[in-house]
Amino acid sequence: MRSVVISGPPAVGKTTVARALAGEFGLEYLSGGDVLKGIAREEGFDSGGDDWWDTEEGMRFLDKRSKNPEFDRRVDDSLRALFDEGGKVITSYTLPWLVDDGIKIWLAGSHENSSRRMGSRDSIGMAEALAITRRRYLANKVLYKKMYDFEFGEDSSIFNVVINTDNLDADQVIQSAKSQVREML
Numbered sequence: 001m002r003s004v005v006i007s008g009p010p011a012v013g014k015t016t017v018a019r020a021l022a023g024e025f026g027l028e029y030l031s032g033g034d035v036l037k038g039i040a041r042e043e044g045f046d047s048g049g050d051d052w053w054d055t056e057e058g059m060r061f062l063d064k065r066s067k068n069p070e071f072d073r074r075v076d077d078s079l080r081a082l083f084d085e086g087g088k089v090i091t092s093y094t095l096p097w098l099v100d101d102g103i104k105i106w107l108a109g110s111h112e113n114s115s116r117r118m119g120s121r122d123s124i125g126m127a128e129a130l131a132i133t134r135r136r137y138l139a140n141k142v143l144y145k146k147m148y149d150f151e152f153g154e155d156s157s158i159f160n161v162v163i164n165t166d167n168l169d170a171d172q173v174i175q176s177a178k179s180q181v182r183e184m185l
């Protein structure tokens with residue numbers, strides 16, 4: 001069975017959709033974030049919890065990654081090999097630009113909506129969530145341009161499925177993803 005990759009800006013809902021697709025189609029769910037957290041642990045960070053990326057420690061690791069692309073390269077190399085085995089659903093910022101086959105989903109959404117979602121997931125205020133969303137988005141954009149020469153968030157032409165999540169709740173996004181993926185698996 002083909003693998004599925006889900007990309008999109010921070011806290012747009014990638015994990016939520018990936019888990020739902022895994023359950024619906026019997027795919028194995030893997031998270032780029034979890035692989036990267038494993039590397040953060042090797043680097044001495046205490047990287048637990050869904051909200052870790054949005055903590056001060058998570059931001060420090062983001063700065064470290066910005067200076068050293070090797071962390072991200074290790075994540076991407078291992079995920080690429082797993083993706084090519086088939087039968088996976090993977091959340092990854094970068095994989096859609098790095099693999100040829102498979103189903104590529106882009107979840108679009110404004111920074112404001114991402115921040116609202118991050119705020120309720122991580123129990124932080126809107127202003128702080130907005131600052132974190134922008135910082136994470138921009139740091140990744142710069143890093144991927146430098147590493148792979150693509151413009152994260154600006155080119156949806158490589159995706160098989162694009163869902164604008166701004167006016168949809170999580171269940172509506174999931175239903176849309178399921179019905180489109182069902183046609184392509």
Ligand SMILES: Nc1ncnc2c1ncn2[C@@H]1O[C@H](COP(=O)(O)OP(=O)(O)OP(=O)(O)O)[C@@H](O)[C@H]1O
Binds near residue numbers: 014120121168169
């Ligand atoms: N369409 C939606 N509308 C409102 N809330 C949503 C929607 N999709 C997901 N959420 C909620 O938003 C929060 C962030 O979702 P999720 O963790 O799936 O995002 P993510 O893109 O995987 O995040 P990250 O980039 O930080 O790994 C969660 O609390 C989730 O329940």
Ligand SMILES: Nc1ccn([C@@H]2O[C@H](COP(=O)(O)O)[C@@H](O)[C@H]2O)c(=O)n1
Binds near residue numbers: 092
């Ligand atoms: N090569 C990468 C790097 C990161 N991810 C995803 O990033 C999230 C955390 O990263 P931030 O830079 O935004 O703090 C994490 O949830 C992963 O989804 C990735 O997929 N691939």
